Amino acid sequence: MSSTKPMPPAGKNEVLIAEVPTFGQLLATFLKLGLTAFSFAILPQIKRAITRKAWLSEDELDEGIALTQLYPGPSNFDLVAFVGFRLKGVLGAITSTISFVSPSFILMVALSFVYFTYGNLVWVQNIFHGLEALVVGIIVNLVIDMGRKYTRKIIPILLAVITFFATIYGINIFLLLVFSIFVGAIGLEPVLSKLPLNRLETRLDPKHYTWVGISLVVSFILIVVAICFFLKNDLGNLALSLFKVGSIAFGNGATILPVVRSEVVDLHRWFTPAEFTDGVVLGQITPGPFLITAAFLGYKMGGVLGALLCTFAVFSPTFAMTMIFTQLFNRVRNLVWIQKALAGVLAAFVGLLVLITFQMAQVGFRSWISVVMAVLSFAASRFLKWDVPWVILAGMAIWVGIILLGIPT
Secondary structure (H helix, E strand, C coil): CCCCCCCCCCCCCCCCCCCCCCHHHHHHHHHHHHHHCCHHHHHHHHHHHHHHCCCCCHHHHHHHHHHCCCCCCCHHHHHHHHHHHHHHHHHHHHHHHHHHHHHHHHHHHHHHHHHHHHCCCCCHHHHHHHHHHHHHHHHHHHHHHHHHHHCCCHHHHHHHHHHHHHHHCCCCHHHHHHHHHHHHHHHCCCCCCCCCHHHHHCCCCCCCCHHHHHHHHHHHHHHHHHHHHHHCCHHHHHHHHHHHHHHHCCCCHHHHHHHHHHHHHHHCCCCCHHHHHHHHHHHHHCCCCHHHHHHHHHHHHHHHHHHHHHHHHHHHHHHHHHHHHHHHHHHHCCCHHHHHHHHHHHHHHHHHHHHHHHHHHHHHCCCHHHHHHHHHHHHHHHCCCCCHHHHHHHHHHHHHHHHHCCCCC
């Protein structure tokens, strides 16, 4: 087992870190996150868990957040892959993502069985709104922390504001990211600390087999795509649609799910609007990534194996992209213009977080009780320093009690 003793004192631009964790430690950590992390609270939970163990510094995690905005796929899932890859290479990325997704996959398969056997799940709507209200408070705390760090001057503030309003008016996220990179590269100062390359190399495969591992992963993904193509049935076509969505859709679960809906409901009519909506609700009341709804879709088409195939289809393209982009980024991350560009991306991300908070509040704030729950969630996170799972657990216990008492929510 790896020691957790800190390394010798760091230099001016270095951050103290522990030794690289074992695969068992990595699996246990992300399995716990997969069991307890809900909705957009996943991001602060990952940051808290990894920095507390001192496996990566806060700046390194923020680099990961910035990096995962630059290519398609669900950003929270990508951050899990980023952490695993930075710590233990290709096998670390596989370990972290499988352990993170497995709990929600198992729960979704069980719920899908109940749903398609016994009918819809309208009763979960009230509970879902309570969860939304709690997450609003947690995300507000994250917005304050990241805003103080990455939007302290006028240009980053303007960049965050522009991103906020441009996204409201439907400007393509990719174009906004290109704009933020350009503004950052020419007009911002680096905001992240630099680590010498040899410190980074200790977290990569010392035998330099990383590209071989990445190539094997990509080859396996392409083989599965080919199998789906030759299946020539609805399950294969559904998986191909999810491969496509996972390869081209930017943002997070909330922005990618509408793209999935256009494919499976509007275009191919594999699911009714009600079925898809219920699948989304189930994906959001289960822990783990939003896009676990893919398992619900696959279950209808092909049972447990269909659920597994569709889950793999929606996550595997972005998993491969995370490793490729991270491996390339590790070689250039300390260049000044790269650091400045990352400052622009992080400022834009603050604007996106504010918008996400606003959108979730519109859904979750249906009464004054919802607002009170969000305020209590924020206070517990910021002032009491409660971990996110305890905030969610305590908040949901209160919310269910309110529902059982018949108080309008």
